[in-house]
Amino acid sequence: MSTTRTESTDSLWQGELFTACALPGCLAPVAIPGDVCTTCRTAFGGMLRTNDRHVGDPAQIVAELDARDAGVLAQYRARAANTAAPEQDSTPKRGQVCWLCEERRTCTPEKAGWECARCRDTVLA
Structure with a gap:
């Protein structure tokens, strides 16, 4: 068995x-x-x-x-x-290349470059 x-x-x-x-x-x-x-x-x-x-x-x-x-x-x-207050011109724009994943996405301007929401969520996790 x-x-x-x-x-x-x-x-x-x-x-x-x-x-x-x-x-x-x-x-x-x-x-x-x-x-x-x-x-x-x-x-x-x-x-x-x-x-x-x-x-x-x-x-x-x-x-x-x-x-x-x-x-x-x-x-x-x-x-x-x-988590400083966002800059006044922090509106997301389509078709930008994220500096982390290097993909074209809707990104927000950051000090280091354009950053997509997916990468921001990954870094914060």
Whole structure:
């Protein structure tokens, strides 16, 4: 008599086996800290280069990547926390290129450039 599992097989040990891809914003799992996932290798190809200075302690590599990502997250949080009153000429315009997603959308002028509502909601989340 066979039985089927309906429970999730995720365990705490899986988080210890893999780290995230070294490229910012990519959360694909890789086995070696500081390595790039196959999806990013395919997407960026020859634009990626190896850095031989980081062939050593995996814990140090993880710490450096975490410090780099913490700085980026701090900038996003600071931008999201800046809830100053909108400028008087902050009316959205159609057909502008958003500075974050680089898509043509209805955008609002911001200090950094045109920003769509979708990206603003993502940063605030």
